[in-house]
Amino acid sequence: MQKDELLITASLARLELREDEIDRLDEAVSSMIEYFTVMDEIDVDDLEPTTHAFVRDNRTRDDLFSGDSSMPDRLIENSPEREDRFIVVPNVI
Amino acid sequence: MSWNTICGSRENADKYRAYIGEWENRIHSMLEYRVEHCEQGENRISGSLLSGMPFAAKDNIAVRDFKLTCGSRMLENLVSPYDATAVKRLKEAGCIPVAKTNMDEFGMGSSTDNSALLVTNNPWDTDRVTGGSSGGSAAAVAAGLVPFALGSDTGGSVRQPASFCGVYGLKPTYGAVSRFGLVSYASSLDVIGIMSRDISIIENVFNAVKGQDLNDQTSIEYRDSDSLSLAEKPVFSVLKNPEGLSLEVDEAYRNAAALLREKGYEVREIELPVLDYVVPAYYTIATAEASANLARYNGVRYGYRSSKGETPSELMKKTRDEGFGDEVKLRILLGTYVLRSGFQDRYYVKAQKIRTRIMNELDDVFRTSDLIMLPSFPVPAFRHGDESMSQYQQKVADKFTVTANLAGIPALSFPAGNYNSLPVGLQFFAPRYGEKMLLDAARIFENDYPVMNPQGFKTAEEIIG
Numbered sequence: 170m171q172k173d174e175l176l177i178t179a180s181l182a183r184l185e186l187r188e189d190e191i192d193r194l195d196e197a198v199s200s201m202i203e204y205f206t207v208m209d210e211i212d213v214d215d216l217e218p219t220t221h222a223f224v225r226d227n228r229t230r231d232d233l234f235s236g237d238s239s240m241p242d243r244l245i246e247n248s249p250e251r252e253d254r255f256i257v258v259p260n261v262i
Numbered sequence: 263m264s265w266n267t268i269c270g271s272r273e274n275a276d277k278y279r280a281y282i283g284e285w286e287n288r289i290h291s292m293l294e295y296r297v298e299h300c301e302q303g304e305n306r307i308s309g310s311l312l313s314g315m316p317f318a319a320k321d322n323i324a325v326r327d328f329k330l331t332c333g334s335r336m337l338e339n340l341v342s343p344y345d346a347t348a349v350k351r352l353k354e355a356g357c358i359p360v361a362k363t364n365m366d367e368f369g370m371g372s373s374t375d376n377s378a379l380l381v382t383n384n385p386w387d388t389d390r391v392t393g394g395s396s397g398g399s400a401a402a403v404a405a406g407l408v409p410f411a412l413g414s415d416t417g418g419s420v421r422q423p424a425s426f427c428g429v430y431g432l433k434p435t436y437g438a439v440s441r442f443g444l445v446s447y448a449s450s451l452d453v454i455g456i457m458s459r460d461i462s463i464i465e466n467v468f469n470a471v472k473g474q475d476l477n478d479q480t481s482i483e484y485r486d487s488d489s490l491s492l493a494e495k496p497v498f499s500v501l502k503n504p505e506g507l508s509l510e511v512d513e514a515y516r517n518a519a520a521l522l523r524e525k526g527y528e529v530r531e532i533e534l535p536v537l538d539y540v541v542p543a544y545y546t547i548a549t550a551e552a553s554a555n556l557a558r559y560n561g562v563r564y565g566y567r568s569s570k571g572e573t574p575s576e577l578m579k580k581t582r583d584e585g586f587g588d589e590v591k592l593r594i595l596l597g598t599y600v601l602r603s604g605f606q607d608r609y610y611v612k613a614q615k616i617r618t619r620i621m622n623e624l625d626d627v628f629r630t631s632d633l634i635m636l637p638s639f640p641v642p643a644f645r646h647g648d649e650s651m652s653q654y655q656q657k658v659a660d661k662f663t664v665t666a667n668l669a670g671i672p673a674l675s676f677p678a679g680n681y682n683s684l685p686v687g688l689q690f691f692a693p694r695y696g697e698k699m700l701l702d703a704a705r706i707f708e709n710d711y712p713v714m715n716p717q718g719f720k721t722a723e724e725i726i727g
Contacts, residue, residue, distance in 0.1 A: 183557070208616060222437075260573070
């Protein structure tokens with residue numbers, strides 16, 4: 170893979186790679202992509218793609234409160250930085 | 263059985279804690295253990311065969327008030343606010359969670375050496391890996407630290423470490439066990455599995471955790487009437503020419519097939535041409551799904567946050583660079599690449615068509631055979647840092663395990679003897695809903711291939727004796 174292709178992919182994946190990582194990962198990604206070309210050999214054109222091992226219809230459930238009123242606070246407590254019940258992030262503007 | 267009574271007294275708990283501590287100094291299978299939960303022993307359920315049993319869960323399975331690190335720096339300090347459905351059901355059956363086990367980061371690896379937090383050693387030889395990614399669970403079970411442990415199997419992560427450590431490892435039918443509370447890696451392949459030294463414990467645990475769950479859209483109902491039974495004289499299929507096996511695994515595979523014939527079972531030799539394509543198809547699909555699932559780790563709502571980000575976007579990029587290890591980054595990059603516009607048909611759609619082919623080939627085999635017997639992995643446990651088993655080589659070696667995940671069928675790795683003092687495991691594949699068939703087939707070998715004890719192993723009776 171070309172290095173700029175790797176950097177475009179990294180940017181799409183929101184990964185900021187350091188210089189030393191770029192060379193290492195470029196080699197690893199390229200050898201896997203090359204390995205994936207083995208799939209070119211097999212003719213499966215007439216088959217439908219399988220997205221899921223078990224195909225079922227969508228199921229819905231009633232939109233009910235789960236019954237644990239402490240859950241929202243317990244989840245918010247896991248945030249890295251907060252003020253009262255708000256999660257703090259750097260300035261957007 | 264002493265595993266039902268080991269919990270509940272200070273005296274037993276102290277002995278139990280000491281036994282775990284002794285082993286953990288050598289193998290480091292657990293990221294966290296809390297025997298005090300066991301000491302309280304308040305969780306007795308009459309009539310449950312699992313009542314009072316302690317157990318361990320891989321650290322990507324949520325247990326309330328335990329950490330949920332996934333073996334990653336990204337989640338090193340995350341404490342789970344809830345129980346996974348499988349854990350909740352085990353607690354209802356009287357089981358007591360006592361430990362969270364080490365794993366390859368986010369389930370990505372075949373050695374557990376990709377954990378960012380701890381190096382786990384094989385109880386049979388501490389210079390060797392436990393396999394992965396549920397390596398901590400396999401090692402803890404093999405050393406007798408818990409009667410069973412939960413793992414997760416996306417491409418073999420329960421069966422391969424079970425084979426490296428000499429225990430049983432069940433990968434259930436896709437959807438048979440709710441994924442609610444299992445941290446997602448590749449959602450169309452992930453399933454919670456069970457490891458134990460005892461077939462009946464696996465059976466009881468599976469029956470306790472299986473079935474539909476409103477919190478997991480992909481979970482299946484799994485009524486008793488859905489469960490397939492093993493025919494009186496089941497027909498087995500084996501590979502005619504298994505390629506790339508080490509001498510030990512090749513010998514174990516041939517011996518097991520010969521033993522089945524000796525016992526009067528019909529053993530057919532088959533070819534599975536699609537096996538040459540399952541690994542690239544698996545890594546295409548798994549990494550594509552992983553790249554989407556791991557997008558949630560961005561330093562905003564929970565988990566690690568970089569101190570360097572000046573803008574939200576910079577914060578996310580730096581958090582992800584600092585929080586993820588190399589193997590995780592590799593798989594996110596691969597998955598992002600195969601999903602990029604212009605490449606989708608060549609990789610992702612092609613892989614999904616190969617997936618259809620796999621299901622068709624297996625369906626054909628199951629028309630004339632009840633079960634397929636395969637190696638679990640081409641080699642026994644390798645050494646830490648073994649250069650002949652690079653990350654790339656480990657992936658290529660996944661071909662016998664990933665096939666079951668792509669097809670959504672159940673599979674069971676069972677101990678098939680020790681070779682050069684290391685356990686070798688083989689596995690059965692069954693059609694969907696065939697868990698009972700797998701366990702009964704393993705019972706055919708139970709006396710020929712008893713579960714072996716690594717040096718220093720004690721039974722529950724001996725621990726509290």
